[in-house]
Amino acid sequence: MSLSAQFIQLLNGLASASSLFLVAAGLSLIFGVTRIVNFAHGSLYMLGIYTAYSLVNVFGGGMLGFWGGVLCAGIVVGLFGAIVERLLLRRLYHAPELLQLLATFALVLIVRDFALWIWGPEDLLGPRAPGLGGAVAIAGREFPQYDLFLIALGPVVLLLLWLLLTRTRWGTLVRAATEDREMAGALGVNQAWLFTSVFALGAFLAGLGGAVQIPREPAVLTMDLTILSDVFVVVVVGGMGSIPGAFLAAVLIGVIKAFCIGIGNVSLLGIDFSFSKLTLVIEFIVMAVVLVFRPWGLLGRQQGIPRGAAAVEPPLHLPSRGMFMALVAALALLALLPLVSDRYTLVLLTDILVFALFAVSLHFIMGPAGMHSFGHAAYFGLGAYAAALLLKHAVPMELALALAPLGGGIAALLFGWFCVRLSGVYLAMLTLAFAQIAWSVVYQWDAFTGGSNGLVGIWPAPWLSSGNAFYYLTLVLCAAAILLLWRIVYTPFGYALRAGRDSPLRADAIGIDVRRQQWLGFALAGVFAGLAGALHAFSKGSISPDTLAIPRSVDGLVMVLMGGIQTLTGAVAGAAVFTWLQDVITRQTEFWRAVLGGIILLLVLAFPQGIAGFIRERWEARAGKNRA
Amino acid sequence: MLEMKGVNSAYGRAHILYDLSLSANRGEVVVLLGRNGAGKSTTLKTLIGLVPPLSGEISFDGRRIERLEPYQIARLGLGYVPEERRIFTDLSVMENLEVGKQAPRADAPRWTPEKLFRLFPNLAGMRERPGAHMSGGEQQMLTIARTLMGNPRAILLDEPSEGLAPVIVEQMAKTILELKQEGLCVLLSEQNLHFANLVADRAYIIEKGHIRYEGSMAALAANEQIRATYLSI
Numbered sequence: 097m098s099l100s101a102q103f104i105q106l107l108n109g110l111a112s113a114s115s116l117f118l119v120a121a122g123l124s125l126i127f128g129v130t131r132i133v134n135f136a137h138g139s140l141y142m143l144g145i146y147t148a149y150s151l152v153n154v155f156g157g158g159m160l161g162f163w164g165g166v167l168c169a170g171i172v173v174g175l176f177g178a179i180v181e182r183l184l185l186r187r188l189y190h191a192p193e194l195l196q197l198l199a200t201f202a203l204v205l206i207v208r209d210f211a212l213w214i215w216g217p218e219d220l221l222g223p224r225a226p227g228l229g230g231a232v233a234i235a236g237r238e239f240p241q242y243d244l245f246l247i248a249l250g251p252v253v254l255l256l257l258w259l260l261l262t263r264t265r266w267g268t269l270v271r272a273a274t275e276d277r278e279m280a281g282a283l284g285v286n287q288a289w290l291f292t293s294v295f296a297l298g299a300f301l302a303g304l305g306g307a308v309q310i311p312r313e314p315a316v317l318t319m320d321l322t323i324l325s326d327v328f329v330v331v332v333v334g335g336m337g338s339i340p341g342a343f344l345a346a347v348l349i350g351v352i353k354a355f356c357i358g359i360g361n362v363s364l365l366g367i368d369f370s371f372s373k374l375t376l377v378i379e380f381i382v383m384a385v386v387l388v389f390r391p392w393g394l395l396g397r398q399q400g401i402p403r404g405a406a407a408v409e410p411p412l413h414l415p416s417r418g419m420f421m422a423l424v425a426a427l428a429l430l431a432l433l434p435l436v437s438d439r440y441t442l443v444l445l446t447d448i449l450v451f452a453l454f455a456v457s458l459h460f461i462m463g464p465a466g467m468h469s470f471g472h473a474a475y476f477g478l479g480a481y482a483a484a485l486l487l488k489h490a491v492p493m494e495l496a497l498a499l500a501p502l503g504g505g506i507a508a509l510l511f512g513w514f515c516v517r518l519s520g521v522y523l524a525m526l527t528l529a530f531a532q533i534a535w536s537v538v539y540q541w542d543a544f545t546g547g548s549n550g551l552v553g554i555w556p557a558p559w560l561s562s563g564n565a566f567y568y569l570t571l572v573l574c575a576a577a578i579l580l581l582w583r584i585v586y587t588p589f590g591y592a593l594r595a596g597r598d599s600p601l602r603a604d605a606i607g608i609d610v611r612r613q614q615w616l617g618f619a620l621a622g623v624f625a626g627l628a629g630a631l632h633a634f635s636k637g638s639i640s641p642d643t644l645a646i647p648r649s650v651d652g653l654v655m656v657l658m659g660g661i662q663t664l665t666g667a668v669a670g671a672a673v674f675t676w677l678q679d680v681i682t683r684q685t686e687f688w689r690a691v692l693g694g695i696i697l698l699l700v701l702a703f704p705q706g707i708a709g710f711i712r713e714r715w716e717a718r719a720g721k722n723r724a
Numbered sequence: 725m726l727e728m729k730g731v732n733s734a735y736g737r738a739h740i741l742y743d744l745s746l747s748a749n750r751g752e753v754v755v756l757l758g759r760n761g762a763g764k765s766t767t768l769k770t771l772i773g774l775v776p777p778l779s780g781e782i783s784f785d786g787r788r789i790e791r792l793e794p795y796q797i798a799r800l801g802l803g804y805v806p807e808e809r810r811i812f813t814d815l816s817v818m819e820n821l822e823v824g825k826q827a828p829r830a831d832a833p834r835w836t837p838e839k840l841f842r843l844f845p846n847l848a849g850m851r852e853r854p855g856a857h858m859s860g861g862e863q864q865m866l867t868i869a870r871t872l873m874g875n876p877r878a879i880l881l882d883e884p885s886e887g888l889a890p891v892i893v894e895q896m897a898k899t900i901l902e903l904k905q906e907g908l909c910v911l912l913s914e915q916n917l918h919f920a921n922l923v924a925d926r927a928y929i930i931e932k933g934h935i936r937y938e939g940s941m942a943a944l945a946a947n948e949q950i951r952a953t954y955l956s957i
Contacts, residue, residue, distance in 0.1 A: 278774060279810045279812075280812075281774075281798075283798055283804075283871065285795055
C-alpha cells in the first residue's frame with residue numbers, strides 16, 4: 097500500500113470509530129452505574145438508524161430536516177430508553193444480574209420484530225447529508241466530506257461527556273453511584289432517578305450513533321446483534337465503565353479493521369492470505385490479546401463486587417426421594433412416548449433432549465462453577481462439525497459420534513485456558529469472542545467446512561435411521577450425560593468448583609487450585625456440549641455455521657436462566673419450555689420473536705427465580721405449611 | 725427523636741435483630757455497645773433503611789420510616805456514617821462532599837465545606853486529592869464530613885474509632901462532642917469502652933441481637949458485673 101492509501105485507510109478507520117464510540121460510551125455508562133449488561137443496546141442503535149430514516153423522510157432532506165431528523169432520532173431513542181428503564185428494568189434491580197440480561201435480551205427480540213413490522217424487511221438507505229454530500233481531495237484521493245464530519249464527532253462527544261461527568265453535580269453523583277451505589281443512596285441520592293437518566297443518556301448516545309450512519313450504511317434488521325458484538329468488544333477492550341477507554345478502543349479497532357480491508361489479499365512466501373476476510377474476527381482477536389495481557393481492558397480497573405449487590409448463592413440440596421421418583425417417572429414416560437406419538441412430536445422431543453443436554457452443560461459452568469459463558473454454542477457447534485467432518489472422511493457414524501464430543505472438549509480446553517484467567521463480565525465477553533472466532537473460521541473455510549452452506553448428508557447409520565431408534569439413542573445418551581453432570585456437582589470436584597465460585601480467595605487458601613478446577617470444568621462442559629452438538633447434527637442430517645453463531649449461545653443462556661440458575665433441574669425445564677415455545681410460536685406467526693420476547697419478559701417479571709426455582713419455592717412453602 | 729420499637733431484622737434467612745427497642749434524643753449521644761457480630765451494625769443499617777426490617781416500628785422526628793428507601797430517610801435529615809470508611813475513592817475530597825450535599829434545614833446546623841474544614845483541619849489541605857490517596861484517619865474524617873454536608877438532625881456513626889491511631893481517636897471524640905453541642909442527636913456503635921466513656925450520655929448493650937442493658941454511661945461505668953458479662957473478651 098502506498099503512503100497516501102494508508103493515510104486514507106486511517107481516515108476511514110477513524111470515521112467508523114466515531115459511531116462505534118458513541119454506542120459503546122452509552123453501553124459503558126449504563127453498565128457502570130446500573131451494572132446491567134444491556135443486550136438491547138444494539139437494538140437501540142438499530143432504532144436510531146430506522147427512526148432517523150423515517151424522520152428525515154418526513155422533515156425533508158434539507159439542512160434543517162436532515163440534521164433535525166438525526167438529532168430527534170437520538171432523542172426519541174433516549175426517551176424510549178427511559179421508558180424501558182422505568183417500566184421494566186426498575187423492577188429487576190433486586191433480581192439476579194443474569195435475569196436483567198435475560199430481560200434486555202427479550203427486548204432485542206421485541207425491538208427486532210417491531211422494526212420488521214414498521215419498516216419491513218428491505219434494507220433502507222437514507223439520503224446524503226446536505227452540505228456534506230461531496231468529497232474532498234486528500235493526499236490525491238477523493239474522501240467523503242461526511243466522513244470528515246464523523247471523524248470530528250467522536251472527540252467532540254468524548255469532550256462533552258467528560259465535561260458532563262466531571263464538571264456537573266449530576267456527573268459527580270453518577271461517578272459516586274458507579275463506585276458504591278448503596279452508600280450514595282444512604283447519603284440521600286435517589287438512585288431510581290439517577291438510573292433513569294443514565295439509561296436515557298446511554299440510549300440517546302446509541303440512537304445518535306445509529307442516526308448519524310444513515311448516509312453511510314443501509315438500515316438492516318440484523319444490525320442489532322452485529323453492532324452489539326462490535327460494541328461489547330470496544331467496551332471490554334477499553335475497560336468496562338471507562339469512557340476514554342471506549343474511545344481509545346473504538347479508534348484502535350476501527351483503524352485495524354480499515355487496514356485489513358485496505359490490505360486485501362497478499363501473498364506471503366507463496367501462501368495467499370486474505371486480510372479482508374480477517375475483518376470478521378480481527379476485533380475479537382484484538383480483544384483476546386488485550387484481555388490476556390490487561391484483564392480489565394486498556395483503561396479499566398479491576399471491578400470489585402459491587403456493594404449492596406452481593407447475592408450469595410444458596411447451597412444446592414441433594415435431590416429428595418420424591419425428586420428421584422419424579423425423574424424415573426419422567427424417563428419412563430419419555431421411553432414410552434414413541435408408542436403413541438406421531439413423527440413430528442418425536443422430532444421435537446429429540447430437539448428438546450439435545451438442547452436439554454446443551455443447557456445442562458452450560459448450567460454446569462454457570463451455576464456450580466460461576467463462570468458465565470456467552471459463547472457456549474461454540475462447543476456445541478464444534479462437536480456437530482467434528483461429527484460431520486469425521487463422517488465425511490469415511491469414519492463410521494458410531495465412531496464419529498463417539499469422537500465428536502472431543503471436538504467440543506479440545507476447543508473448550510484451548511479457549512478455557514484463557515477464559516478462566518478472567519471473571520465476571522470480562523470472562524463472559526471473552527467466551528463470546530472465542531465463539532465468534534470459531535464461527536468465523538467455520539463460516540469462511542469453504543474448502544473444509546463448506547462455508548456458509550454448511551455440510552449436508554450427515555445421517556446416522558442405517559440401523560439407527562429406522563423407526564424410533566435415533567430417538568432412543570438420543571434419550572439414552574442425553575439422559576445419561578445429564579445425570580452424570582448432575583452427579584459430578586456432588587463430587588469433591590463439584591464442591592471445589594462451588595468453593596471457587598463462592599470465594600476464590602478462601603478456596604485458594606485451603607489448597608484448591610481454583611483456576612485449574614475451573615479450567616477442567618470448562619473443558620468438561622465443552623465435551624458434553626459437543627455431544628449434544630453431534631446428536632443434533634445427526635438428527636438434522638445437515639449443519640450450517642448457525643449451529644455455533646451468537647444467537648445459539650444466547651438461546652442456551654435463555655434456557656438456563658428461564659429454568660433458574662440456582663436449581664439443577666432448571667436447565668432441563670428451561671430447555672424444554674424454550675424449545676417447545678419456539679416451535680409452537682414460529683408456526684403461528686411471522687412475529688414469533690416478539691411473542692417469545694414477551695413471554696420471556698412475563699416469566700422474568702413473574703418468576704425472578706426461574707421456573708424450577710419457582711416450583712421449588714412453592715413446594716417448600718407447602719411442605720412447610722404441612723409440617724406446621 | 726429517633727426510636728425503634730420491637731424491630732426484627734434479617735439478612736436472607738439469618739435472623740439478626742430480635743424485638744429491638746431503643747431511642748435517642750436531640751442533643752444526646754447514645755452508644756450501642758457489644759461484641760463483634762452482636763448486631764450493632766445491623767441496627768444502624770436497619771435505621772437508615774439499608775436492611776429493611778421484617779417487623780416493628782421505626783420513627784424519626786415523629787415520622788414512621790421503616791418502609792422508606794435509604795435515600796428518603798437520609799433526606800429527612802438522618803445521617804449515616806458507615807464503618808470501613810466507604811468514601812468514593814475515584815472522587816476528590818470536594819466531590820465526596822458534593823455527593824453528601826442537601827438543602828439546608830431550619831432546625832439543624834448548616835454545614836459548608838469551609839465550616840467542615842475548620843472541624844477537620846487535615847482535610848482542608850487536600851481538597852482536590854482523590855479519596856484513594858488518603859490515610860485511614862483522613863478517610864474516616866471525610867466520611868463524617870460527607871454525611872454532615874446533608875445538614876442532618878441526627879447522625880448514626882458505625883464504630884467511628886475503629887482502626888484509628890490514639891491521637892485521632894481523641895480528635896474524633898472531640899468532634900462528636902462538638903456535634904452534640906450543635907444540638908445533633910448522635911447514635912454510635914462501639915466496641916471501645918474507653919471511647920464510649922469519653923462521648924456518650926447513655927448506653928445500650930446488645931448481644932446476639934437482643935438488648936441486654938440500658939442505662940446512663942455513668943451507671944454502666946460503675947457496674948463491673950455487666951461489663952464483665954457482655955463486653956469483656
